[in-house]
Amino acid sequence: MHKPLLVPEFLDRARTHYGDDEAVVATTGERFTYDQLGERADRFSAALQERGIEKGDRVAVLDPNTHYHLEAAYGIMQIGGVHTPLNYRLTPDDFEYILSDAGVDAIYADYDFAERIEAVRDEVPTETFITNDPTEVDGDWESFDGVLEEAGTEYDRPEMAEDEIITINYTSGTTGDPKGVCRTHRCETIHAYLLVAHQEITDDDTYLWTLPMFHANGWGHIFAVTGIGATHVCTRGIDAGEIFETVRSEDVSYMCGAPTVLNMLVDYYEDHEPETTGEREVRLATAGSAPPEATIRTVEDEFGWYLKHVYGATETGPLITTSDARRRFDDDSDDRFRIKKRQGLAYLGTEIRVVDEDGNDVPRDDETLGEVVVRGNQIMEKYWEKPEATEEAFTDRVEGYYHTGDLATIDENGMIAIQDRKKDIIISGGENISSIELEDALFDHPEVSDVAVIPAPSDEWGETPKAFVVPASGDPDDPGVTAGDLEAFTRENLAGYKVVHRVEFVAELPTTATGKVQKYELRQEEWEDEKRMVGQG
Known part of the structure; x- marks a missing residue:
C-alpha cells in the first residue's frame, strides 16, 4: 500500500488522539490544547484563503519561538x-x-521584528502583512488574533502530493545571496519520523524551544513534537536562568541547544547552582561544533542530563548523524566523551560516505581526510530557482549525493568526525556566516585595500570571523582605521551575528602564483594550537 506522506497530518494526528491534552505553553502564559491549537491553525488557513493565498503560494513567518509561529506554520x-x-x-x-x-x-x-519588513515594504511583492500586535508596529498591519476571530474555521484543504514543495528555508551558504532550500512533504515527514526514533520523542515529553523555529523548521521539531502529541514550551529568547527555571517548573524532558547555549548554561550553573531538573530526566541534543569534553562532563555529571550530539545542515533535513551509539560506550565511563565528541553514525535510512577528490571512499582509518557526502529521504529537493547550485551540490565529487562541504575522517565503525571545511563558511554559535559576504562588506570601506576573512577559534561561539586587512595606507602599523571602526562598519551593513569581531592589519595577504589568496595558510596559523580546524564549542 502507498499512502502519501503529507505534513498537515502531524497536527491532524495530534488533534485526533490528544485533542484535550496540552499542546503549547505560550510565552504569554496562555496554555492551548491540541484542539485549540488546531482551531487557531484552521482559522489562519481560512484567513489566508480569504486573502487570495492558494496552494503553492509562499507565506513567510518571522517570529521568535511563540505559539503564533506554530499556528501560522500549520495554517499555511x-x-x-x-x-x-x-x-x-x-x-x-x-x-x-x-x-x-x-x-x-x-x-x-512578530511585533519585535515587523519594522524590518516595514522598511522594505514597497520593494517586495508581498501584499498581506499580519502581526501579533499592530499597536507596536508602524504602517498598515492586520492583527493576527483579529484576523483569526473574523475568519471562522472553515477552509478548503486542496489535494496535495508528497513530492510537492511545502517549506523553503533560506541559508546563507557560501556566497552573499541566500539560497532557498526546498523541502517536500515527503522529506519533512521522513525526517520527523527519524527524529522521533533517534531522539526518542514520546507523547509525554515536554519540549523546551531553545532552538529557533526558523532553523530548518526547528530541526524538524515543529513536526515531530506535534505529531507525537508532546507539549511545546515556547520562548522569546535565550536566558540561562529562565531555561533552568522553565526546565524545573514545566518539568521539561527534552530540549536542543547549540554549544553556545550549553556554554551559557554551564557559566550560569557555576555562578548560581540552580536546580537542573524537574521530576523527569532531561535529554539534550546539540549540533554544530562538537562541545568540549569539559562541557559534556558538566552537562551530564553536574546537570544530570543526557547529551546527544547530532549533525547535519539545512539542506539535509537537517539531521543525518548521531553520536548516540550506546553499544560503543558505557554511560559511566569517560570513554563516552570520545564518542560523543564525534558527529557519529548515520541516521536510519541515511547513507554517509567520506570521499576523496575523485569520489572514492577514504579508508576507515580515522586519519584520512575526505568530504562528507550523504544520500537519504530527508535531503532537500533543490535550491529555489538555482538549478546550477543544485546540480553542483549533488554532483561535485559523487553523482546523486548531497555534498556537505565538511571534511572528516571515518573510523572502522563508520562514525565520522568533522576536521575542516571545504566551503568558505564560518559557523559561529550555530549560524552560517559567509566569509565572502563579510569580505564584500569590508571592501566597501575606503580604508581597506584588501581583505581575507577566516574562522578563528572562540571559546564562546566555537568560531568567530577574523579579518586580515591590508589597509589602503599600506602600513599595518598606521592603517588609518581601527578594528573598532571596521566592526562598527560591518554592524551597520550586516546582520548582528555576522559582525567581524577580530581584525588584524597586515602588509600583504599570502597568495598563489596566480594571485589567489591562500586562506588555508591563514587558517593553519590561526588554528595551530587546536586539534582540528573547526570550532569546538
Whole structure:
C-alpha cells in the first residue's frame, strides 16, 4: 500500500488522539490544547484563503519561538501554502532579497521584528502583512488574533502530493545571496519520523524551544513534537536562568541547544547552582561544533542530563548523524566523551560516505581526510530557482549525493568526525556566516585595500570571523582605521551575528602564483594550537 506522506497530518494526528491534552505553553502564559491549537491553525488557513493565498503560494513567518509561529506554520501548510520561515537576526536588505527571491505573497511577523519588513515594504511583492500586535508596529498591519476571530474555521484543504514543495528555508551558504532550500512533504515527514526514533520523542515529553523555529523548521521539531502529541514550551529568547527555571517548573524532558547555549548554561550553573531538573530526566541534543569534553562532563555529571550530539545542515533535513551509539560506550565511563565528541553514525535510512577528490571512499582509518557526502529521504529537493547550485551540490565529487562541504575522517565503525571545511563558511554559535559576504562588506570601506576573512577559534561561539586587512595606507602599523571602526562598519551593513569581531592589519595577504589568496595558510596559523580546524564549542 502507498499512502502519501503529507505534513498537515502531524497536527491532524495530534488533534485526533490528544485533542484535550496540552499542546503549547505560550510565552504569554496562555496554555492551548491540541484542539485549540488546531482551531487557531484552521482559522489562519481560512484567513489566508480569504486573502487570495492558494496552494503553492509562499507565506513567510518571522517570529521568535511563540505559539503564533506554530499556528501560522500549520495554517499555511494546511492549504498547501509553502511555509517560508525567516531568520529574525537578518537586516531589512536581507529580508528584501528573500521575500523577492521567493515571491512571498503574505507574511506574519512578530511585533519585535515587523519594522524590518516595514522598511522594505514597497520593494517586495508581498501584499498581506499580519502581526501579533499592530499597536507596536508602524504602517498598515492586520492583527493576527483579529484576523483569526473574523475568519471562522472553515477552509478548503486542496489535494496535495508528497513530492510537492511545502517549506523553503533560506541559508546563507557560501556566497552573499541566500539560497532557498526546498523541502517536500515527503522529506519533512521522513525526517520527523527519524527524529522521533533517534531522539526518542514520546507523547509525554515536554519540549523546551531553545532552538529557533526558523532553523530548518526547528530541526524538524515543529513536526515531530506535534505529531507525537508532546507539549511545546515556547520562548522569546535565550536566558540561562529562565531555561533552568522553565526546565524545573514545566518539568521539561527534552530540549536542543547549540554549544553556545550549553556554554551559557554551564557559566550560569557555576555562578548560581540552580536546580537542573524537574521530576523527569532531561535529554539534550546539540549540533554544530562538537562541545568540549569539559562541557559534556558538566552537562551530564553536574546537570544530570543526557547529551546527544547530532549533525547535519539545512539542506539535509537537517539531521543525518548521531553520536548516540550506546553499544560503543558505557554511560559511566569517560570513554563516552570520545564518542560523543564525534558527529557519529548515520541516521536510519541515511547513507554517509567520506570521499576523496575523485569520489572514492577514504579508508576507515580515522586519519584520512575526505568530504562528507550523504544520500537519504530527508535531503532537500533543490535550491529555489538555482538549478546550477543544485546540480553542483549533488554532483561535485559523487553523482546523486548531497555534498556537505565538511571534511572528516571515518573510523572502522563508520562514525565520522568533522576536521575542516571545504566551503568558505564560518559557523559561529550555530549560524552560517559567509566569509565572502563579510569580505564584500569590508571592501566597501575606503580604508581597506584588501581583505581575507577566516574562522578563528572562540571559546564562546566555537568560531568567530577574523579579518586580515591590508589597509589602503599600506602600513599595518598606521592603517588609518581601527578594528573598532571596521566592526562598527560591518554592524551597520550586516546582520548582528555576522559582525567581524577580530581584525588584524597586515602588509600583504599570502597568495598563489596566480594571485589567489591562500586562506588555508591563514587558517593553519590561526588554528595551530587546536586539534582540528573547526570550532569546538
